[in-house]
Amino acid sequence: DGAAGDAQKRPPSPPHIVVRPPLAPSAFTLTPPAATLPAGGVSSPNLATGTLPASGTSSPRPAPEAPPTGPYDRTQKRVLIIGTGFGMELNPAQFQVVRDAGFQIRVVTTLPNPENPQFPVHTFLPTITKAIKEFDPHLVVSASKGGAYISQLWLTGQWKGPSVVINRHPALMALPKGQTVVLCHGSNDEYYQYKREDIEHLVRSGSPNRVLLYYTGNSGLLGRGYTREGDRHNMASLLVYDCLPRLFDAAMCGGDPEISLMLSWNRFVTQERLTAEAWLGYNPRDLRKLWQSEEQKGMDENVLFAVDPSSEEYRMVEVCFRAQPTVPRAYHDMNPGMWTHLTIHKIERVENGMQEDGNAEPYYRSLARGIENQGLEFRPGLHTKWAFHGSSAVDDIVNNPISGFQPLMSGHRAAALWGPGTYFARDAKYVYDGGFCKMLPDGGKVMLLCLLMTGIPCLGDPNHPGVLPVRHGRHRYSSSVDCLSNPEIYVTQNPGAAYPAYVITFS
Numbered sequence: 001d002g003a004a005g006d007a008q009k010r011p012p013s014p015p016h017i018v019v020r021p022p023l024a025p026s027a028f029t030l031t032p033p034a035a036t037l038p039a040g041g042v043s044s045p046n047l048a049t050g051t052l053p054a055s056g057t058s059s060p061r062p063a064p065e066a067p068p069t070g071p072y073d074r075t076q077k078r079v080l081i082i083g084t085g086f087g088m089e090l091n092p093a094q095f096q097v098v099r100d101a102g103f104q105i106r107v108v109t110t111l112p113n114p115e116n117p118q119f120p121v122h123t124f125l126p127t128i129t130k131a132i133k134e135f136d137p138h139l140v141v142s143a144s145k146g147g148a149y150i151s152q153l154w155l156t157g158q159w160k161g162p163s164v165v166i167n168r169h170p171a172l173m174a175l176p177k178g179q180t181v182v183l184c185h186g187s188n189d190e191y192y193q194y195k196r197e198d199i200e201h202l203v204r205s206g207s208p209n210r211v212l213l214y215y216t217g218n219s220g221l222l223g224r225g226y227t228r229e230g231d232r233h234n235m236a237s238l239l240v241y242d243c244l245p246r247l248f249d250a251a252m253c254g255g256d257p258e259i260s261l262m263l264s265w266n267r268f269v270t271q272e273r274l275t276a277e278a279w280l281g282y283n284p285r286d287l288r289k290l291w292q293s294e295e296q297k298g299m300d301e302n303v304l305f306a307v308d309p310s311s312e313e314y315r316m317v318e319v320c321f322r323a324q325p326t327v328p329r330a331y332h333d334m335n336p337g338m339w340t341h342l343t344i345h346k347i348e349r350v351e352n353g354m355q356e357d358g359n360a361e362p363y364y365r366s367l368a369r370g371i372e373n374q375g376l377e378f379r380p381g382l383h384t385k386w387a388f389h390g391s392s393a394v395d396d397i398v399n400n401p402i403s404g405f406q407p408l409m410s411g412h413r414a415a416a417l418w419g420p421g422t423y424f425a426r427d428a429k430y431v432y433d434g435g436f437c438k439m440l441p442d443g444g445k446v447m448l449l450c451l452l453m454t455g456i457p458c459l460g461d462p463n464h465p466g467v468l469p470v471r472h473g474r475h476r477y478s479s480s481v482d483c484l485s486n487p488e489i490y491v492t493q494n495p496g497a498a499y500p501a502y503v504i505t506f507s
Contacts, residue, residue, distance in 0.1 A: 074102040074245070077252055080137035082128065083109040085144030085167075091234050094143070094166075094244065101245035106135045114148035114171075121152045129158050138252050139164060144191075144233065147172055154179070162251040167192055167233060168199055175206030182251045184238065186231025187217040196461065200469050208472040209375055212250055212257035214243075214484055220416035220462030227331065227417060228482060241268070241327060243485040258456060261484065262382060268486050269426070273323035276316040282380035284360040284451060284499055291351045298353025303398055304503060307347040317347050317449060317502050320386055321428045330488060334433045345444060348503040354401040356499060360453070363496025367455050367478060374475050383455050383478075387424035387490055389448045390436025394503060397448065403495035407466075418460025418482055421491035422498060424452060430488060440505070449502040452490055454479040460491050468493065 079098065087094055088107070099105060108131050114121050128149060132140070139162050142150040147169025153159040154176040162180040165172065167189060175181050185192075185199055196217065203213045216237050217230040231237050238244040246264045250257035266274060281287060290313055293300040307314045322340065368378040389405075391397060397404035407421040417423075425431050428447060437445035455478025458469055468477040479497065481487035492498050 072249070072253075074249070075104070077103050077139065077248070078135055078137045079103045079105050079139045079141060079248060080128075080131055080135055081105060081107045082111065082140070082142040082146035082149050083107045084111040084113065084149065085142060085146035087143065087234065093239050094234070097239050097242075097244050098141075098248070101242070101248070103245070103248065106131060106137070111146075111149065113145060115145050119148075121148055122156070125149070125152055125156065125158060128153060132159060138162065139248055141166070141248070142169075143167055145169065164247055164251050166235060166238070168194055168202065172202060175202065175211060177207050178210070179207070180210045180251050180257055181206050182212045182214060182247050182257055184214040184235060184247065185216075186233070186235050186237075187215070188230045189233045191233050197469070204470065204472055209256040209258075212247070212261060214247055214261075215459050216483070217459055217461060219418060219460075219482065222417060237483075237485055241486045246485075256376060259376065259382070262456070265487060268325050268327055270323055270326060273320055276319040276323075277386045278381065279312070279316045280320075280386065280501075282384040282386075282451070284356055284364050287356070287451065287499070287501055290349065292349075293351045293353070296351075298351040298356060300351070303350055303352045304348040305351055307349050307502075309347075313349075314347055317504070318344060320449060321388075321504055321506075323427070324429070325427060325488075327486070329427070329430070330483065330486070331430060332433065333429070336429070339429050339432075342506050345505045345507065348505075350398045350500050350503060352398060352401070352404070352500075355404055358401075359403045359496040360451070360499040363494060364453050367453050367497075370475065370478070371455060374471070374473075383453070385426075385452045385454050385490060387426055387450055387452050388428045388431045389422070389424050389450050389498070389500070390431040390434070390438065391448070392438050394438045394446050394448060394500075398500050398503060404500050405492070405495055405498050407493050407495060407497075416462050418480055418489065418491050419462055419464030420466045421480065421493045424450060424490045424492070424498065426488050426490070428504075444505055444507045446503060446505050448500045449504060450498045450500050452479070452492060453497045454490055454492070457481045457484075457487070457490065459484055460489075466493060 081095075081098070086107075088109070108128055111124055111127060112119070140150060140153070140159050141164045143166035147165055147167060148171040150159070150163060150165060151169065151171040151173075160176070160179055164182045164184070166184045168183060168185045169192065175183075183199070183203055185194070187196065196215065199215065200213060203211050216235070219227045238247070246261060249264070250260035253260035281289070288296050288298075291298060292305045307317065321344070322342075324336065324339065364384075367383065371378045371383060405422045431437060431447050432445065437447050439445060456471065457479045458471075458477035460480035460482060464480070468480060471477050479493065480491045482489040
């Protein structure tokens, strides 16, 4: 185990450094590319107060995210790993994932267990700083008990570059200002047990738009079990979906690591679907270019308009509907081969001008302002999403003149899984498999394709009271998801955060 299993069982030998040669170039690429950050430097810490040195002057308003420049290539990124606590022997899969990703790696090994009573961590810092000087890393990584070492590097100002910290170590009392930090923790950690709100408070001690909390937690109970479970101390979720390497990418992206991780979610959606979504548009106003109601105002008595099966619009909606993810789903996938043989009977466009004008569009503008006020660029297609919804109340949703979705009045089937709100699925098949579709008398089924205004999501929580956690300052997260690595479920808490754009009838 990374926490308790790395203690030295022999008299400590002189610390040494192991150099891992880079692997063959990885085919992995990121869009947009990221800038190379400088390695750590030295500044004068305030050891009397225990405060961390700032890497720059603070500002009441978050600094805008840095524009990425140049191509990003993992094989050119140097990663220094503090070996103590990383589980080199007892959790070798974690190191193998990093190695397979193609980074240049150097591991500082034989550092003693810093959790021994009265252990002088500062005595062994020169071993790490020597490696920093020689290797000039872009990123320093610690796990488990290694957190005691990285916290001292921050405190003494001997590392001011990006950091990834796996497991919140008790020595981590604050994050450094002006530095990019990715902190990973699981709700079922059996050694370092913290409430989620305590870890969120720690993360907010860092600089806005420079920190990312990768947290995994249990869903609410469904029957006798969970649909997802939070990680234990050895964080299993880091080993799938290229998660840990993507968190390294996020730390080195040159901008907001949360935005970098969100951008990486597109790799789990086919390019064909992404092209179809972009054609349909990511702004509520974009939808009107296809409307057939009088003057495209959506004020006709009937709000449903049949989409011509021979049209490009029909094909784009069908592509989204039939699309399968690029990796296996986290949830039970019933008869995946059957999905390609479904018959779509009709696709209807929802032209509800009152709902779009009075609800979706104002919320879209408000969301954009809120993200820009955090020093970030609002990006349709990143902060907005296309997703599917199943409900027996489809007619009420599409015809409601004010708000089709009422998050605080949503049905109870899934309400306890990730907190209150309206639930949407990335994949149409999830809605079908879960039995959420509206059933027709002839055996047909109906579901909605919706445009969501998700903003910046956090992990959902069955104990959320309907108000999401603070991201920084006065800004809260705008929606929630079932997983921060590869989300398949989105939960919105505001009635204006979703517009029911299409009704799909199929069998």
